[in-house]
Amino acid sequence: MTTIKDFNFFQKKALIRVDFNVPLDKTSGLVSDDKRIRAALPTIQHVLKGGGAVILLSHFGRPKNGPDESFSLNKIIPCLTNLVGRKVYFANDCIGEEAVLLSKSLQPGEVLLLENVRFYKEETDGDLAFAEKLSRLGDCFVNDAFGTAHRAHASTTQIASFFPTAKMMGFLMQGEIETAQKVMRNGQKPITAIIGGAKVSDKILIVENLLSIVDNIIIGGGMAYTFYKALGGEIGNSICENERIDSCLAIMEKAKKTGVRIYLPVDSIIADEFSANAQMKNCQSDQIPNAWMGLDIGEKARIEFQNVLLNSKTILWNGPMGVFELLPFSEGTKSVAEAVVLSTKNGAFSLIGGGDSAAAVQKFGYEEQVSYISTGGGALLEYFEGKELPGIKALEN
Ligand code: AMP
Numbered sequence: 248m249t250t251i252k253d254f255n256f257f258q259k260k261a262l263i264r265v266d267f268n269v270p271l272d273k274t275s276g277l278v279s280d281d282k283r284i285r286a287a288l289p290t291i292q293h294v295l296k297g298g299g300a301v302i303l304l305s306h307f308g309r310p311k312n313g314p315d316e317s318f319s320l321n322k323i324i325p326c327l328t329n330l331v332g333r334k335v336y337f338a339n340d341c342i343g344e345e346a347v348l349l350s351k352s353l354q355p356g357e358v359l360l361l362e363n364v365r366f367y368k369e370e371t372d373g374d375l376a377f378a379e380k381l382s383r384l385g386d387c388f389v390n391d392a393f394g395t396a397h398r399a400h401a402s403t404t405q406i407a408s409f410f411p412t413a414k415m416m417g418f419l420m421q422g423e424i425e426t427a428q429k430v431m432r433n434g435q436k437p438i439t440a441i442i443g444g445a446k447v448s449d450k451i452l453i454v455e456n457l458l459s460i461v462d463n464i465i466i467g468g469g470m471a472y473t474f475y476k477a478l479g480g481e482i483g484n485s486i487c488e489n490e491r492i493d494s495c496l497a498i499m500e501k502a503k504k505t506g507v508r509i510y511l512p513v514d515s516i517i518a519d520e521f522s523a524n525a526q527m528k529n530c531q532s533d534q535i536p537n538a539w540m541g542l543d544i545g546e547k548a549r550i551e552f553q554n555v556l557l558n559s560k561t562i563l564w565n566g567p568m569g570v571f572e573l574l575p576f577s578e579g580t581k582s583v584a585e586a587v588v589l590s591t592k593n594g595a596f597s598l599i600g601g602g603d604s605a606a607a608v609q610k611f612g613y614e615e616q617v618s619y620i621s622t623g624g625g626a627l628l629e630y631f632e633g634k635e636l637p638g639i640k641a642l643e644n
Contacts, residue, residue, distance in 0.1 A: 391417025480533025514545025543569030
């Protein structure tokens with residue numbers, strides 16, 4: 248695979264697929280969290296320093312019926328201009344005459360942002376003819392959008408075929424893949440995966456795949472209660488997927504055979520309603536009374552999970568331990584975050600896998616104290632499920 252470090256960008260126009268799907272402030276309409284833009288800066292600056300010009304391709308939200316001002320990437324221009332430190336040209340369309348003219352006149356050291364690729368349904372359809380039109384704008388293709396690497400869309404996957412000798416990963420994408428591989432292929436043992444969140448069905452494939460890789464799997468959050476139900480426990484009104492009970496039993500059986508230890512939360516913080524004002528108490532996770540529900544891991548579970556984490560050399564975390572958005576049920580997730588931080592201080596490698604676990608780590612202020620926080624939710628999950636990511640595959644020769 249061609250690498251961005253080896254490629255000569257001098258006088259080349261680099262089409263860079265980025266993920267600028269950033270949140271906007273409701274009142275000001277300005278970018279409220281610029282993390283995704285900052286994450287693409289190393290790649291952008293590398294091309295500019297190498298004497299190339301940059302043409303940025305991105306999606307933004309989920310427009311349904313073609314061009315729609317509320318999904319226009321023009322809203323991010325001030326933020327992008329400020330971060331790249333130079334003028335940003337903008338094309339009101341990602342293909343067509345204006346895009347062609349602007350890209351043709353672009354000089355080395357200049358930056359052009361194209362309008363939202365999802366204004367064309369051909370983008371998500373993975374349409375080859377649309378990808379070909381996009382490809383005409385640049386001399387080489389760099390994919391730095393890890394967050395969409397699991398999608399076979401025109402600008403993430405099909406486009407690469409038009410650059411047989413000039414397609415490569417950007418630095419962000421490279422970093423994400425190297426980190427995920429570090430855990431999945433070369434993780435120092437003991438390896439512990441913490442899997443939480445609401446639903447078993449979302450995480451079952453990951454847990455299955457991890458059984459041949461890790462030593463311990465800590466299961467927390469809402470998904471733990473389907474496991475307890477499978478074991479014959481009383482789980483009251485806790486979230487449960489009855490149709491997944493067999494899968495939970497199969498996982499526990501397979502774990503026994505492969506020698507992987509599965510840790511379920513022995514106790515829970517239960518509540519009489521799904522609310523921050525609910526009555527709360529601590530209770531064994533398999534003895535939850537009717538009309539009560541488990542919304543966080545309990546005190547004994549926290550201690551047990553902490554011990555496992557402090558004895559781990561590699562940690563992978565996806566999904567919160569409870570309803571961490573509500574303060575009274577955030578303590579379990581916080582205690583796990585603290586243990587991950589401490590273990591990292593002691594030399595463990597910790598990878599926080601996107602979405603809610605990343606949000607939790609940030610909420611508790613531990614961003615700088617873990618080894619790596621992934622930018623890709625769905626993409627990372629599919630990687631952990633053992634699936635091939637089309638966006639990465641397309642960059643291979
Ligand atoms: P996921 O996107 O699958 O990682 O799930 C994250 C969501 O799971 C968060 O919004 C949490 O509030 C929710 N969650 C975690 N624990 C529980 C629980 N015990 N009951 C209901 N929802 C939960």
